[in-house]
Amino acid sequence: MAGPRELEVAIIGSGMGGLACALALAKKGFKKIDVYETASSLGFVGAGLQMAPNMARILDKWQCWEQIEAEATVVRESSIRQGSNNEELAHVHMPNIKNLYGHNHVAGHRFSLANGMYQACLKEPTIKFHFAHMIESVSAWSPKVTFTLKPRNGDAFTRKADVLLGADGIKSTTRTHLLSSLDLPSQPTIQDTDQAAYRIMLKREQVKDDPEILALLDGDCVTRWIGPQRHIIAYSVDNHDIYNLSTTQPDTHFAAAPNASYTTLADKGEMIRVFQDFCPLVHRMLDYVPEGEVCEWRLRVHAPLPTWTRGSCALVGDACHPTLPHLSQGAAMAIEDGAVIGEVLAKSDGTPESIAKCLKVFELLRRERTQMMVDLAKASGRALHLGEGKAKEERDRLFREAKEKGIGQQTVPDKWASPEVQKMIYSYDCVQESNDYFDKLSKEAAKVVQI
Numbered sequence: 290m291a292g293p294r295e296l297e298v299a300i301i302g303s304g305m306g307g308l309a310c311a312l313a314l315a316k317k318g319f320k321k322i323d324v325y326e327t328a329s330s331l332g333f334v335g336a337g338l339q340m341a342p343n344m345a346r347i348l349d350k351w352q353c354w355e356q357i358e359a360e361a362t363v364v365r366e367s368s369i370r371q372g373s374n375n376e377e378l379a380h381v382h383m384p385n386i387k388n389l390y391g392h393n394h395v396a397g398h399r400f401s402l403a404n405g406m407y408q409a410c411l412k413e414p415t416i417k418f419h420f421a422h423m424i425e426s427v428s429a430w431s432p433k434v435t436f437t438l439k440p441r442n443g444d445a446f447t448r449k450a451d452v453l454l455g456a457d458g459i460k461s462t463t464r465t466h467l468l469s470s471l472d473l474p475s476q477p478t479i480q481d482t483d484q485a486a487y488r489i490m491l492k493r494e495q496v497k498d499d500p501e502i503l504a505l506l507d508g509d510c511v512t513r514w515i516g517p518q519r520h521i522i523a524y525s526v527d528n529h530d531i532y533n534l535s536t537t538q539p540d541t542h543f544a545a546a547p548n549a550s551y552t553t554l555a556d557k558g559e560m561i562r563v564f565q566d567f568c569p570l571v572h573r574m575l576d577y578v579p580e581g582e583v584c585e586w587r588l589r590v591h592a593p594l595p596t597w598t599r600g601s602c603a604l605v606g607d608a609c610h611p612t613l614p615h616l617s618q619g620a621a622m623a624i625e626d627g628a629v630i631g632e633v634l635a636k637s638d639g640t641p642e643s644i645a646k647c648l649k650v651f652e653l654l655r656r657e658r659t660q661m662m663v664d665l666a667k668a669s670g671r672a673l674h675l676g677e678g679k680a681k682e683e684r685d686r687l688f689r690e691a692k693e694k695g696i697g698q699q700t701v702p703d704k705w706a707s708p709e710v711q712k713m714i715y716s717y718d719c720v721q722e723s724n725d726y727f728d729k730l731s732k733e734a735a736k737v738v739q740i
């Protein structure tokens with residue numbers, strides 16, 4: 290029997306999860322890794338994202354962190370402000386994140402992260418990319434996974450692989466087929482968040498005459514302006530050349546069209562109206578956005594899936610645990626998934642039974658952890674968006690207390706900025722955990738695995 294490194298692995302999607310799976314497996318010595326991506330290139334919607342030490346630790350091991358970090362901005366503090374009047378509710382200093390967790394917390398461009406990982410993949414001769422290839426269906430799950438691919442300009446064809454990893458995002462086709470093959474509802478139960486996000490990038494040139502915004506651009510601070518049902522988070526990316534804003538507000542567009550795309554061009558006037566009771570600084574920032582450059586994203590999560598695996602197929606990243614962005618951990622979780630996939634598959638003996646069991650161990654390792662992060666992001670959103678009332682008074686008391694005492698380990702209602710939550714997330718080493726718990730979880734996996 291050939292060892293695991295001879296296995297043919299097919300990965301669907303070249304987002305953060307797909308790239309991470311490919312790199313992890315290549316670094317483990319897997320020799321045949323094919324990545325199928327429906328887009329014709331590594332095209333990413335322009336937006337910033339935060340990259341925390343738990344993500345950096347993994348990318349550093351794969352030798353692609355240095356370049357990504359060089360293009361990013363180190364985050365050293367966080368300020369939570371009342372949207373209506375810019376009053377500061379809490380201020381979190383994060384001067385020693387690198388000492389505590391081994392890596393900085395940085396903010397960068399989404400493309401920079403994806404491209405850094407992609408360039409690292411290109412150095413691995415065992416990874417092959419097939420752009421403009423969309424998975425259409427999966428018809429067998431073991432001993433080989435059989436699936437149909439449709440090239441953009443060609444006829445659909447069928448392929449077999451020893452392992453299929455569905456890293457095809459929140460609208461995953463792989464997930465649809467996996468669930469329906471088990472006679473489960475093919476679509477997960479949508480938990481409507483009723484939230485959408487505008488994502489905006491202000492270039493230095495646009496704001497050069499506004500000292501207040503320039504100071505934010507030149508700073509190392511992640512700032513959140515909060516208000517009832519809405520907030521804005523903003524930080525510098527691209528070596529302080531771009532000020533990235535991401536909003537959250539009630540969803541009025543996507544909810545009306547449940548099957549529509551998850552991103553759309555939005556109306557600037559409407560965006561400004563949504564934040565009309567925010568302070569003049571916020572108004573000025575929104576006003577700098579050129580008409581036609583407002584992009585709105587749907588924010589959606591779903592109920593936990595009954596399973597992430599069947600036979601030699603597993604789901605990865607947003608395909609199995611989509612999250613609200615309020616903890617800034619969605620991409621990090623997808624990359625952690627990839628790292629864990631590398632660990633568990635390297636321990637397989639290469640038989641279909643062993644592959645299925647190892648993929649189930651992956652699910653057991655990741656399910657609880659990712660659900661906790663999804664729940665925390667949801668809870669954080671609820672706290673940030675409170676309207677007038679007792680709950681808001683209590684939230685603001687906690688913010689005030691943290692501000693007055695100086696934040697040590699006490700709870701901050703914005704979970705992202707809460708040192709105790711940061712500790713729990715940033716110190717987590719998914720590779721270490723995979724190795725510590727593999728044997729124990731293998732026994733559990735053997736009992737529940739479905740071929």
Ligand SMILES: Cc1cc2nc3c(=O)[nH]c(=O)nc-3n(C[C@H](O)[C@H](O)[C@H](O)COP(=O)(O)OP(=O)(O)OC[C@H]3O[C@@H](n4cnc5c(N)ncnc54)[C@H](O)[C@@H]3O)c2cc1C
Pocket residue numbers: 301302303304305306307325326327328337338339340422423424425456457458459460461462486488535586587588605606607608612614617618619620621622623
């Ligand atoms: C507003 C917002 C802010 C965010 N901020 C942060 C942040 O600061 N930090 C952070 O860590 N995360 C953040 N995230 C979350 C993060 O972007 C996602 O969780 C992450 O990109 C998920 O990666 P993925 O690989 O699972 O899915 P995706 O990145 O969606 O990749 C899926 C890939 O599969 C491809 N695909 C889809 N269908 C098919 C098919 N049928 N065949 C072939 N290919 C297919 C797609 O084209 C895509 O390339 C944010 C998300 C949002 C919406």
